Amino acid sequence: xxxxxxxxxxxxxxxxxxxxxxVDVDGDTVKLVEPHIGFLHRGVEKLCxxxxxxxxxxxxxxxxxxxxxxxxxxxxxxxEQAMGVPVKEGAQYARVMLLEFQRIASHLLWMxxxxxxxxxxxxxxxxxxxxxxxxxxxxxxxxxxxxFYVNMRxxxxxxxxxxxxxxxxxxxxxxxxxTMPEYLEILDxxxxxxxxxxxxxxxxxxxxxxxxxxxxxxxxxxxxxDVRKSQPYYVYDKLKFDIPVMRNGDSFDRYxxxxxxxxxxxxxxxxxxxxxxxxxxxxxAPVKLIGPAAKPDTVIARRELPRGEGLIxxxxxxxxxxxxxxxxxxxxxxxxxxxxxxxxxxxxIFAIMGSLDLVLAEIDR
Amino acid sequence: MxxxxxxxxxxxxxxxxxxxxxxxxxxxxxEMTKLLVDSAKQTDSKTPVNAVFAKLxxxxxxxxxxxxxxxxxxxxxxxxxxxGLACCAIELMDFGASRIDAERKGYLLFRGTPRxxxxxxxxxxxxxxxxxxxxxxxxxxxxxxxxxxxxECATSGGPWWESYNIVQGIDQVLPxxxxxxxxxxxxxxxxxxxxxxxDKIGGRVAGNNERSVSENMQRHEGERV
Numbered sequence: 001x002x003x004x005x006x007x008x009x010x011x012x013x014x015x016x017x018x019x020x021x022x023v024d025v026d027g028d029t030v031k032l033v034e035p036h037i038g039f040l041h042r043g044v045e046k047l048c049x050x051x052x053x054x055x056x057x058x059x060x061x062x063x064x065x066x067x068x069x070x071x072x073x074x075x076x077x078x079x080e081q082a083m084g085v086p087v088k089e090g091a092q093y094a095r096v097m098l099l100e101f102q103r104i105a106s107h108l109l110w111m112x113x114x115x116x117x118x119x120x121x122x123x124x125x126x127x128x129x130x131x132x133x134x135x136x137x138x139x140x141x142x143x144x145x146x147x148f149y150v151n152m153r154x155x156x157x158x159x160x161x162x163x164x165x166x167x168x169x170x171x172x173x174x175x176x177x178x179t180m181p182e183y184l185e186i187l188d189x190x191x192x193x194x195x196x197x198x199x200x201x202x203x204x205x206x207x208x209x210x211x212x213x214x215x216x217x218x219x220x221x222x223x224x225x226d227v228r229k230s231q232p233y234y235v236y237d238k239l240k241f242d243i244p245v246m247r248n249g250d251s252f253d254r255y256x257x258x259x260x261x262x263x264x265x266x267x268x269x270x271x272x273x274x275x276x277x278x279x280x281x282x283x284x285a286p287v288k289l290i291g292p293a294a295k296p297d298t299v300i301a302r303r304e305l306p307r308g309e310g311l312i313x314x315x316x317x318x319x320x321x322x323x324x325x326x327x328x329x330x331x332x333x334x335x336x337x338x339x340x341x342x343x344x345x346x347x348x349i350f351a352i353m354g355s356l357d358l359v360l361a362e363i364d365r
Numbered sequence: 366m367x368x369x370x371x372x373x374x375x376x377x378x379x380x381x382x383x384x385x386x387x388x389x390x391x392x393x394x395x396e397m398t399k400l401l402v403d404s405a406k407q408t409d410s411k412t413p414v415n416a417v418f419a420k421l422x423x424x425x426x427x428x429x430x431x432x433x434x435x436x437x438x439x440x441x442x443x444x445x446x447x448x449g450l451a452c453c454a455i456e457l458m459d460f461g462a463s464r465i466d467a468e469r470k471g472y473l474l475f476r477g478t479p480r481x482x483x484x485x486x487x488x489x490x491x492x493x494x495x496x497x498x499x500x501x502x503x504x505x506x507x508x509x510x511x512x513x514x515x516x517e518c519a520t521s522g523g524p525w526w527e528s529y530n531i532v533q534g535i536d537q538v539l540p541x542x543x544x545x546x547x548x549x550x551x552x553x554x555x556x557x558x559x560x561x562x563x564d565k566i567g568g569r570v571a572g573n574n575e576r577s578v579s580e581n582m583q584r585h586e587g588e589r590v
Contacts, residue, residue, distance in 0.1 A: 130462075130464070
């Protein structure tokens with residue numbers, strides 16, 4: 001049969017945003033997938049150069065709108081490094097807890113949308129959003145905003161934690177630990193889900209390393225790499241948690257890694273709640289006091305975001321960064337899409353793309 | 366009772382959950398069909414099909430009762446386009462998910478193709494490279510069609526106001542009916558915006574009559590779509 005070139009997107013129900021794919025198909029077999037990006041480009045790095053340091057977290061949060069707090073914290077950590085501001089001990093525990101809650105919310109949304117893509121398993125979607133909305137409600141009460149929290153300040157948080165935070169957080173992680181096995185019932189025993197994920201889009205260990213992918217995609221291919229372990233920040237070195245690793249690197253393993261990470265996150269939060277000092281001071285410096293000259297020439301901050309390893313390279317200047325450069329994990333994870341989709345069936349493109357967990361705003365910047 | 370009388374009784378029966386009878390619905394349908402046929406007669410083969418249907422937005426030629434019936438019907442069947450651009454699309458998903466459950470108001474028939482939809486919810490910032498695509502989606506939607514600008518970015522450009530690649534508000538490209546402000550607006554806010562849109566379509570607030578035909582037929586010369 002002749003090879004036909006098909007255009008998918010930029011507006012397509014399954015591309016989770018405005019990704020455009022040019023697909024060459026021979027019958028139903030994919031010969032080539034070529035991603036075209038840039039439909040959400042708005043020049044974040046350039047805009048940050050025109051803003052004072054603590055005006056930019058709002059821009060950073062909109063990079064990854066499924067896990068905004070993670071980028072917020074990464075940027076503020078870079079600024080803290082530039083200013084030489086230490087983070088208070090109580091704030092370190094609070095930040096770790098909020099970041100892990102954000103990871104849970106992000107992975108839950110991913111699970112719901114993936115199941116929805118793979119043959120309209122709408123129950124999973126509804127369950128995932130039910131659980132996610134509980135996490136989001138807690139984060140909203142901590143920060144005052146539902147989606148874009150802008151909760152980090154130099155050395156701490158924007159406001160003290162709510163008085164009943166400990167009880168509510170404990171109740172929430174108990175709830176999540178209780179409900180997560182329900183997803184195993186509905187996904188791991190689901191014939192459609194297994195058929196469409198097992199063995200689909202397998203990424204070998206060598207390819208994963210060579211392409212530079214990170215996060216759950218890398219760990220599903222059998223590489224034990226996590227910034228929280230390899231370069232611990234805050235109190236992660238005092239906490240006991242495992243890095244879930246799978247071997248096959250297919251879509252199913254990527255799902256399992258994220259599933260296990262949710263359970264590890266609740267484990268981390270549980271330890272933080274017991275180790276955090278009572279009535280700890282978590283307040284950071286107010287925004288208006290910020291803006292002295294920064295000390296080092298260059299700053300590099302690394303964090304384990306829910307989607308992989310995020311990195312900020314910054315050249316600080318007075319009042320505002322001279323240049324800021326971002327390593328967004330999904331941009332690099334997208335580069336394996338062409339490799340994974342070689343020779344699969346057309347419908348599997350969306351199963352593979354969904355399992356990579358792409359966020360287009362972070363890719364286009 | 367003869368068959369005719371039975372049929373007459375059926376016609377004057379109220380439709381469940383609707384304030385009009387079967388006969389009133391049938392009459393309104395006849396009048397709308399006439400409107401469409403008249404509109405088709407005035408055009409030639411070169412006129413785009415969408416332009417023929419666009420005449421259906423102008424209800425001034427209908428009888429008052431038929432107009433009410435048509436407006437009531439349009440008010441209560443809003444089919445939004447499944448179309449997310451950026452952050453606000455996540456709240457749009459939450460809008461359709463378990464917490465809000467938009468289905469109870471009849472908003473949740475998110476369709477993948479623009480040809481089945483009549484509400485476009487622009488959720489997210491609009492870049493310059495996205496403008497021709499959004500225009501094309503809007504053109505493909507069947508008349509009458511409505512646009513909701515959801516969020517600061519679609520309203521005015523939002524935080525990206527100074528960016529070199531951003532259109533400062535979707536209203537520079539499409540005629541917007543309702544704005545929902547916030548960054549991002551809560552799903553409840555979208556619920557309120559769609560209820561406002563219902564008021565507007567039903568003629569309960571000003572602004573419906575002036576904007577009877579909202580079309581954007583002409584493309585810019587040399588525009589890549």
